[in-house]
Amino acid sequence: MSRWLRWYEGTCEDGKFRVVARKAGTHLSRVTNRDVTVTVRDVIALWAFMLEDAAHLDHRGTCERDEEFMAGVLDFDDGMVPAILHAMEAVDLIERSESGITLCNFDKRQFESDADPTATERQRRKRAKDRKTKERDKSVSNGRVTRDSRTPETETESEDKPPIAPPGGKGVKSIIPEGWTPPPVVELPPRAKACAEKWTEASYATEGEAFACYWRSERKMKADWRGTWANRVIARHEAVMRAQKFGNAPPEPKKAPLSEEEQRLQAPSTIAFYERIGKPDLADEVRRKWNIPIGKVAGEIVKDAERRTAAG
Known part of the structure; x- marks a missing residue:
């Protein structure tokens, strides 16, 4: 029985x-x-199949179907089921043994009360009782109802005002905080960090804004918003990299142009760079622009700039 x-x-x-x-x-x-x-579709299909089989009351938490049966039901090619199971075992999703395939953390996500055959009847009685309580409260329209006489807040009422998550933390489920922004890349888990480090700042900020807008409109709750964001970074990585490669990524914010004095101060390093890469003609062009003698070394140029700054 399942x-x-x-x-x-x-x-x-x-x-x-x-x-x-x-x-x-x-x-x-x-x-x-x-x-x-x-x-990913193949992996989720096999995972759903094993979850369904593991929900049987006589072997909860364990999928007892063999690989050939699963491949036949899901219409997989030869070798695909063993390969996916091997990979799932490598990331600690399952454990294989002679008795079957054990789904890790099954008891933490599929509660024992779910398997109670009397649970449905008990829930039916509870809902009927709640309906009677609401009808009784509605009928008391002329009498004075004090705060203490009200029935306890129901789960539905509490969902109207979901808790707000503290900025960036784990804990009880809550909606995304107002003004949420993606955490610094260095604070992400290793895999998400490796992905985000390849993104431009504009791509990271744009994806973060879209993430926040979506979850704010959905009003759904999560226990770990940083973890949810890390999963989103991993899932969106390929699409972001394609956009950056083909020029469809958000443009980087424009930097303010350097002032004339800042350009003059950078002239020594610019000249040294051109000379180092074998471009003396470009180095001479910079010297002519700022009236720097050909034989003057970078240190003297910097000292002249410092004297002009102090005198100004």
Whole structure:
């Protein structure tokens, strides 16, 4: 006998599934000596199949279907199921043994109460009781209702005012804080950090703004907004890199032009750079622009600039 299972919002965007897909594709290509692509869609399909089988009351938390059966149901090519399972085991999503495939952290996400055959009936009675309580409260329209006589706040009422998350922390589920901005790249987890370091500042800021706008409009709650943002960075990395490569990325903010005095102060380093890379004609052009004698060394140029600054 099987029961319903919990499928959490954000599961399809979990970065682990992308890692599994890449690992499985690499492993399968090496084994077959040909290029094989395993998609995130394939990984999620197999994960959903194993979750469903593991929801059975007589073997909760363990998928007892064999690889051949799963490949047949999901219409996978030969070798794909073993490759995906191998990659899932490498990232600690599952553990394989003779008794079957154990889904790690199954008990933390699929509660024992879900398997209780009396739970549905108890919930039905509770909802009926709640309806009667609301009807009774509505009927008391002429009498004075004090604060203490009100029924306890229901879950629905509490959802109207979800808690606000502290800036950047883990804890209870809450909506995204007002004014949320993406954390510094150096504070991201290793994989997300490696991705974000390849983005331009404009791309990172634009993606962060889109992330905040989306979740603010959805009014959905998360326990760890930084972790959710890290997963988003990993999921969006390829698209951002394509946009940057083909010129579709947000433009970098323009810097203010240097003043004349700042350009004069940078002249020594500019001349030294051109001479170092074998471009003496460009170095002479800079000397002529700022009336710097050909034989004058960089140190003397800097001292002249400092004297003019002090005198001004």
